[in-house]
Amino acid sequence: MSAILEAENLRKTFGGIVAVDGATFEIEEESITGLIGPNGAGKTTTFNLISGFYEPDSGTVRYDGRDLQELMEPSRDEKLIWGGASGITFGALGGIAGLGLFGLGPVPSVGTLAVGAGVGAGVYVGQEKIRQSREGHKNSRPFMLAREGLARTFQITRELSEMTALENLMLAPQEQAGENLVNTWLRRGAVADEEAAVRERAEEMLELLEIDHVRHEEAGNLSGGQRKLLELGRVLMLDPDLILLDEPVAGVNPTLTEKLMDRIRTLRDEGYTFCIVEHDMEVIMNLSDTIIVMNEGKKLVEGTPEDVRSDERVIDAYLGGV
Amino acid sequence: MAVSDVVISFMVLVAIYAILSYGLTLKYGHTGLLDFGHVGFFLVGAYTSVFFVLQPDDPSDFTAYVVGLGDVPIVGTWIVGIVVATVLAGLIGGLVALPTIRLREDYLAITVLGISVIFQRFVQAESWFANGPDALRGYSPPLKGLFPLALDTLAGPVLFGLIAFVVWMVAVAVLARESERESRLPLSGIYLVASAGLATLDRPDGPLSNHLQVAAAAGVVAGVVSAALLATLQAILLVGTVVSLFSWFVLAVLVSRRLGELSRRVLATGVGLGTGFLVALLPIPYFGQVSAKIAGTLVMLGALVAGFYVAVDRLSWFDEAKISIIGVGALWFVSLWYFVLPVVGPVTSGGPVAALKPLFQNLVWVLAFGGDVGIDYLVAVVGEVTIRVDYQRFLLAGFTLFMLGAYYLLEVTVRSPFGRVLRAVRNDEDVVKSLGKDPFVYKVQSMVIGSALGGFAGALWAMWTQGLVFVTFAPRVTFIALLIIFIGGASNNKGTILGAAVFWAFQQATTQLASFFPPALRVNVLAFRLVVMGLLFLVVLYYLPEGLLGREDYSTAVEPTATDGGDTEVDAK
Numbered sequence: 001m002s003a004i005l006e007a008e009n010l011r012k013t014f015g016g017i018v019a020v021d022g023a024t025f026e027i028e029e030e031s032i033t034g035l036i037g038p039n040g041a042g043k044t045t046t047f048n049l050i051s052g053f054y055e056p057d058s059g060t061v062r063y064d065g066r067d068l069q070e071l072m073e074p075s076r077d078e079k080l081i082w083g084g085a086s087g088i089t090f091g092a093l094g095g096i097a098g099l100g101l102f103g104l105g106p107v108p109s110v111g112t113l114a115v116g117a118g119v120g121a122g123v124y125v126g127q128e129k130i131r132q133s134r135e136g137h138k139n140s141r142p143f144m145l146a147r148e149g150l151a152r153t154f155q156i157t158r159e160l161s162e163m164t165a166l167e168n169l170m171l172a173p174q175e176q177a178g179e180n181l182v183n184t185w186l187r188r189g190a191v192a193d194e195e196a197a198v199r200e201r202a203e204e205m206l207e208l209l210e211i212d213h214v215r216h217e218e219a220g221n222l223s224g225g226q227r228k229l230l231e232l233g234r235v236l237m238l239d240p241d242l243i244l245l246d247e248p249v250a251g252v253n254p255t256l257t258e259k260l261m262d263r264i265r266t267l268r269d270e271g272y273t274f275c276i277v278e279h280d281m282e283v284i285m286n287l288s289d290t291i292i293v294m295n296e297g298k299k300l301v302e303g304t305p306e307d308v309r310s311d312e313r314v315i316d317a318y319l320g321g322v
Numbered sequence: 323m324a325v326s327d328v329v330i331s332f333m334v335l336v337a338i339y340a341i342l343s344y345g346l347t348l349k350y351g352h353t354g355l356l357d358f359g360h361v362g363f364f365l366v367g368a369y370t371s372v373f374f375v376l377q378p379d380d381p382s383d384f385t386a387y388v389v390g391l392g393d394v395p396i397v398g399t400w401i402v403g404i405v406v407a408t409v410l411a412g413l414i415g416g417l418v419a420l421p422t423i424r425l426r427e428d429y430l431a432i433t434v435l436g437i438s439v440i441f442q443r444f445v446q447a448e449s450w451f452a453n454g455p456d457a458l459r460g461y462s463p464p465l466k467g468l469f470p471l472a473l474d475t476l477a478g479p480v481l482f483g484l485i486a487f488v489v490w491m492v493a494v495a496v497l498a499r500e501s502e503r504e505s506r507l508p509l510s511g512i513y514l515v516a517s518a519g520l521a522t523l524d525r526p527d528g529p530l531s532n533h534l535q536v537a538a539a540a541g542v543v544a545g546v547v548s549a550a551l552l553a554t555l556q557a558i559l560l561v562g563t564v565v566s567l568f569s570w571f572v573l574a575v576l577v578s579r580r581l582g583e584l585s586r587r588v589l590a591t592g593v594g595l596g597t598g599f600l601v602a603l604l605p606i607p608y609f610g611q612v613s614a615k616i617a618g619t620l621v622m623l624g625a626l627v628a629g630f631y632v633a634v635d636r637l638s639w640f641d642e643a644k645i646s647i648i649g650v651g652a653l654w655f656v657s658l659w660y661f662v663l664p665v666v667g668p669v670t671s672g673g674p675v676a677a678l679k680p681l682f683q684n685l686v687w688v689l690a691f692g693g694d695v696g697i698d699y700l701v702a703v704v705g706e707v708t709i710r711v712d713y714q715r716f717l718l719a720g721f722t723l724f725m726l727g728a729y730y731l732l733e734v735t736v737r738s739p740f741g742r743v744l745r746a747v748r749n750d751e752d753v754v755k756s757l758g759k760d761p762f763v764y765k766v767q768s769m770v771i772g773s774a775l776g777g778f779a780g781a782l783w784a785m786w787t788q789g790l791v792f793v794t795f796a797p798r799v800t801f802i803a804l805l806i807i808f809i810g811g812a813s814n815n816k817g818t819i820l821g822a823a824v825f826w827a828f829q830q831a832t833t834q835l836a837s838f839f840p841p842a843l844r845v846n847v848l849a850f851r852l853v854v855m856g857l858l859f860l861v862v863l864y865y866l867p868e869g870l871l872g873r874e875d876y877s878t879a880v881e882p883t884a885t886d887g888g889d890t891e892v893d894a895k
Contacts, residue, residue: 053752086420089413127421146758154756160749163742167877170739171746172757178739178878179759181767185734195739195878238757 004029004242004273005050005150009059011297012045019045021297022059027242032264032274034288034305036281038318042297043277044155044246050275051152051244052142063150063242071148072141083124090120147174149241153234153248155277157227161220165211165230168219169202170195172237205233208263210256224251232260242273249283261287285309293317324680325664326687330714332830334786337721340822341728342779342799343806344815349772350804351813352736352876354748355423355765356431361799362438363773366414367407367780368790369445369452374403375461385453385460392461400464404781411777412770419769423762435797446792459789463717470690470710473556473697482558482711483549486565488719489688490516491541492726493572498533500575509575516568518543558709559699562689570685577653584650588643592650598626599655607838615839645870656827660684678704688715721782725819728775732815735771736876744768745813745876798852805859811869813876820870828858 003026012020020042027033037043048054050061052068061068074082094116098109145151160168176198177183178191206212209229214222219230232248249257257280264274264287278284284291285305293301293308295317301308308314342364349355375398376390392398422433445452452458471478494516501509514521517540523530530536548565551557581589602625605618633640640647664684668676682704683691690712697709735741743764746754751761784790802825809824810817829851836847862869 051756053755082420086417089417123417123421130421140762141755141760143755143758143760146756151758152756154752158750158753158756160746160753162749162873163745164875164877167742167745170878171742171754174758176739179743181735181740181771184738184740185731188734191738192878198739199878234757 002029003027004064005275006062007046007050007059008062010046010049010056010061011058012042012049012054012056018297020049020056023294023297023299024059025292025299025302027273027275028290029273030268030271031289032268032276032287034284034291035275035277035294036279036284036291036308037294037300040296041294041317043294045297046294047152047155047244047246047275047277051150052139052145053152055139063145063148068145072139072144074141083121086124087117087120090123091117094119146238146240150244151235151238151240151242152244153231153246155246157224157231159219159222159227159230161218163219164216165206165219165222165226166199166202166215168230169205169233169237170198172234173198173201174238202237205237209233210259225253225256228252229256229260236267240272242275245274245276245278247278248276249278249280257283324683324691325660326684327690327714328830328834329660329687330718332826334714334718334721335826335829336819336822337718337725338779338782338786339803339806339826340725340819341782342776343803343818343822344728344732345772345775345779346800346803347772347807347813347815347818348732348735348744348768348775351807352741352748353744353765353768353772355769355772356428357434357769357772358431358797358800359418359434359436359438360772360776360803361795361797362434362441363411363415363776364780364783364799365438365441365445365795366411367777368784368795369458369780370407370410370777371400371403371781372452372458372461372784372790374398374406375400376458377460385456385458386450387453387458388451400781400785404778407781408774408778411780412774415773415776416766416770418773419766423765423769435800438795438797438800442792442795442797445795452790452792455792457789457791461788463713463785463788465716466713469713469716473552473558476553478711479549479552481716482552482561483545485688485711485715485719486548486561487541487545488723489565489569490544491537492722493569494540495534495537496576497572498537500572500579503579505575505579507575516540556697558689558697558711559686559701562709562711563686566686566688569688581650584643584646587639588646589650591640591643592647593654595626595630595647595651596654596658598622599651600658602626603835606835612839612843679707683707690715717786721786724778724782728778729815729819736815737878739878740764740767741876742878801859802855805855805862808859808862808869809866811871811873814869814871814874816874817869817871824870828855 005027007026008024010020010023011018023042023046035043035046045054049056050063050068052061052072055069063071091113095109095113097116098104098112099106104112160171163171177187177194183191203212203215206215209232211222211226211229211233214226219227222230228248228251232245235243235245249260252260261283264276268274276284276287278287285308288305291301291303291305291308292299293311293314300317301311301314303311342360345363346357346360349357349360373387373389374391376387377392378390379385379387396402418434418437422430446455448454449456465477465481468475468477468481471481473479494513497509497513497516498521501513503509510521517536520530520536520539520543523539524533524536530539544565548561551561584592602619602622605622606615609615609618630644634644635641661681661684664680665677668680682701690710691707699707699709701707736744743754743759746757746759747761747764754761754764783794787794806821806825807818809821810819832848832851832854836844839847
């Protein structure tokens with residue numbers, strides 16, 4: 001087995017607080033890795049770092065052998081399309097302005113055209129700069145990772161509250177033809193066919209998670225546990241390779257928790273990889289192949305559940321050194 | 323001006339403002355982009371389209387503008403103007419979006435507001451661009467020269483056929499839906515006849531796959547038949563009467579079905595409310611003194627509102643049915659105003675027969691009556707009438723078509739996986755990101771299409787007003803559009819049309835009432851409307867945060883491929 005995700009010397013500070021301080025660990029392919037630690041140990045920040053939602057101050061995360069930050073860079077094509085479109089439009093406006101409005105001759109108008117194109121390209125670069133200065137520690141393009149097969153859930157559920165449970169799930173599948181406006185307007189038959197297939201998958205997922213009775217309920221009206229399940233279902237609909245689950249069973253009843261654990265194990269056997277943050281020790285000890293214990297932003301111990309359970313340092317950390 | 327003419331111009335304005343507001347419905351209602359500068363795209367659309375149809379600027383006269391392409395063949399037409407106006411407004415919307423759309427929503431709102439004000443001030447200050455602070459005139463709307471229609475040319479019957487096409491299509495579409503419900507009338511039979519038998523082709527394997535296609539085909543048949551009747555027999559009165567009466571019939575079916583769902587108590591209360599409202603307004607035309615006009619009306623309106631408020635507060639059935647009651651009241655009030663009030667004057671002065679003429683003219687609303695130009699007819703009982711087919715009715719037919727087109731486009735757009743992503747963006751962008759979709763791309767697309775709709779509405783506005791002044795593009799228009807979408811329900815496509823209707827009904831009603839005041843006071847009365855509008859906005863936001871029609875379910879509603887018996891009943895809700 002090889003590592004699907006390698007984190008090296010991750011460090012992240014918020015103001016004066018060092019949330020993650022040099023964490024180094026690996027997540028093995030086709031395994032379930034548990035991430036535990038006392039409150040404030042930096043689990044959720046680590047989670048946000050390896051899912052690409054935060055940019056680390058230093059250190060690297062490699063997913064499938066490639067650097068996360070590189071994966072999230074806009075592709076050259078994308079830069080060309082947006083920068084080019086912006087440049088061409090402003091350039092055309094500049095040219096028209098030169099010719100028509102200011103009554104310049106053709107030669108100076110080429111000048112205004114060039115100025116316009118420059119301004120257009122500048123607008124594109126500028127909006128990236130604005131974005132970076134405003135959002136600081138946050139990455140704006142974590143969606144690139146979901147496309148590469150790295151998906152996550154949120155600790156506090158982020159259901160789309162005004163949309164039905166079914167719609168929440170149907171949103172997830174990648175590269176739906178109907179998400180393109182041209183297809184939506186002109187190839188309605190093909191879009192409807194695909195939509196029916198997506199709906200079928202979503203219905204199956206709802207049944208699997210035993211929330212099919214609320215399929216047409218707005219997600220905001222669901223109970224806490226149901227929302228957790230919905231979020232799990234949504235991430236599974238993405239069909240990713242590595243799934244990061246932030247407290248997946250908090251608020252879910254014990255019977256269903258058992259079922260979910262079975263399901264996660266089955267999925268692992270089918271080739272999925274999981275990384276789970278969970279406070280329920282019983283669940284995490286039962287489920288995980290490997291457990292990483294974090295404390296004060298660092299990896300404290302890594303090992304099998306048995307190793308971790310008996311480790312002095314872990315007991316110290318949890319009991320606060322009493 | 324006959325009452326039907328007032329209604330026609332009202333409906334034209336509703337169509338323009340509905341299309342304008344559709345831009346905001348998409349941006350704000352469906353995507354959550356708060357755009358306070360929507361009027362900027364309205365302005366871009368209006369001026370762009372006009373530059374295409376204006377003749378080249380004559381430096382010797384007093385107007386000045388930068389370019390007039392009216393003498394260039396093909397390019398200098400309204401069609402090209404409208405298309406370019408729409409595309410340009412969309413492009414500018416996209417460009418504005420590029421640097422601002424990643425800001426927080428309030429920053430976006432303020433940035434775009436600023437940009438719209440820059441546009442407006444540019445037009446005002448740069449007098450070489452579009453005649454500066456003065457009106458930009460000197461162009462005429464499309465085909466204006468052909469009106470009032472002459473029936474002995476080819477153009478006359480064809481253009482009237484177009485009007486008949488739109489009216490008939492809309493009526494058949496409504497009838498098609500109504501014919502599926504229980505009714506004492508043989509509606510499906512009437513539907514079959516009205517669609518010239520085309521309804522039988524509406525089968526899963528047939529050439530027409532839904533009601534809309536049947537309605538469009540039936541409209542075409544009606545249009546062609548009307549044009550043929552006009553060209554051969556000059557039967558304009560016959561065709562106009564049939565088309566008008568059919569539209570009234572369908573409206574009556576629709577209204578009576580809706581009213582039939584309400585209890586008697588609600589109906590009676592609604593009628594009482596509508597009558598009370600009419601009575602409350604009576605002091606304005608009938609009292610001589612201005613103070614008596616205002617005091618009388620305000621006291622009675624106050625009593626009405628207070629009574630309504632108390633009833634909502636005390637009676638639970640009243641509270642539940644309050645929107646239905648207001649609806650019934652409004653309907654009753656409008657019918658009194660349309661059918662009864664125009665008759666009151668003639669009845670008192672000339673007896674019942676004299677009253678038939680205005681009644682007849684209001685019924686046959688497709689045709690315009692009176693005026694110097696026109697064709698004289700002798701109608702039994704009613705007497706002699708002069709008939710024109712005027713330009714307003716032609717515009718109405720065209721604009722209604724555009725409005726329905728915009729509605730259809732919006733429905734298709736939001737009832738799709740694309741619309742689902744838009745709604746997800748409105749709910750929570752981080753989730754969209756975590757699911758591998760770039761919210762930025764979707765927001766830009768929403769901005770482009772919404773702005774293009776604004777530009778399209780601008781071009782129609784230019785056509786309607788036949789003159790552009792910078793003051794009409796004040797930021798106020800954006801907030802009127804916002805009010806319109808809030809009245810109907812911010813993300814409800816049908817609600818936008820309703821909102822536009824409510825807004826313009828208010829505008830036109832107050833204009834009419836203002837005419838009963840002495841000229842010096844009229845300006846004040848009209849200015850006071852803005853205050854009332856602000857209050858209306860507050861009332862809507864406070865008491866009806868979801869609008870009159872509430873939230874609509876825009877899921878794609880596609881059945882799963884595997885037929886699963888349990889689903890259908892859930893979907894039915």
